[in-house]
Amino acid sequence: MSLKNAMTADFLRSAYGGESMAHIRYLVWAESAEKNGFPNIGRLFRAISYAEWVHARNHFNVLKDQVGDATVAAGGVFGLTNIVENLQGAFDGEVHEIDQMYPVYLETARFQGEKDAERSFHYALSAEKEHAKLFKKAQDLAKQDKDTDNSKIYVCPICGFTVEEEAPEKCPICGVKKDLFKEF
Ligand SMILES: [Fe+2]
Numbered sequence: 001m002s003l004k005n006a007m008t009a010d011f012l013r014s015a016y017g018g019e020s021m022a023h024i025r026y027l028v029w030a031e032s033a034e035k036n037g038f039p040n041i042g043r044l045f046r047a048i049s050y051a052e053w054v055h056a057r058n059h060f061n062v063l064k065d066q067v068g069d070a071t072v073a074a075g076g077v078f079g080l081t082n083i084v085e086n087l088q089g090a091f092d093g094e095v096h097e098i099d100q101m102y103p104v105y106l107e108t109a110r111f112q113g114e115k116d117a118e119r120s121f122h123y124a125l126s127a128e129k130e131h132a133k134l135f136k137k138a139q140d141l142a143k144q145d146k147d148t149d150n151s152k153i154y155v156c157p158i159c160g161f162t163v164e165e166e167a168p169e170k171c172p173i174c175g176v177k178k179d180l181f182k183e184f
């Protein structure tokens, strides 16, 4: 099904831009965490970076028939300071997506009858809620100069749902099977 509405298409491009930046930003912050003695927080950034890639890919795929150049305006968080501040930036970015951006984008896609866009926004909104919790938990430890524990982190390759310790039998957001989850 191809997109019919310009506003939903604009929101997809903006969300694609935001997710693409988050993907890179989390890899930069992962490298910084690892260099500064927080390998597990580094791994958390890498896992969530992958989830943001999943979101960017999903949005891009919905836009597949919109061929050609576009100027993209998207929110991005900047700064590379210390682990606690970087985690604050990560948390703030996720909360912006959860409270402001995705609910509006999702309602617009729903109102305009854009089913594929609606699904892509729903997946991202749902996954970001887990990301915000994981970043907050990591920051509480980093404030005490502690790393997170070394339990595995699993990411759904369809919707970006992210969970520690063990992947669920079925993804609670999109229903994909456990063995497809990517391990970090
Ligand atoms: Fe996220």
Ligand SMILES: [Fe+2]
Binding pocket: 156, 157, 158, 159, 160, 161, 171, 172, 173, 174, 175, 176
């Ligand atoms: Fe999923």
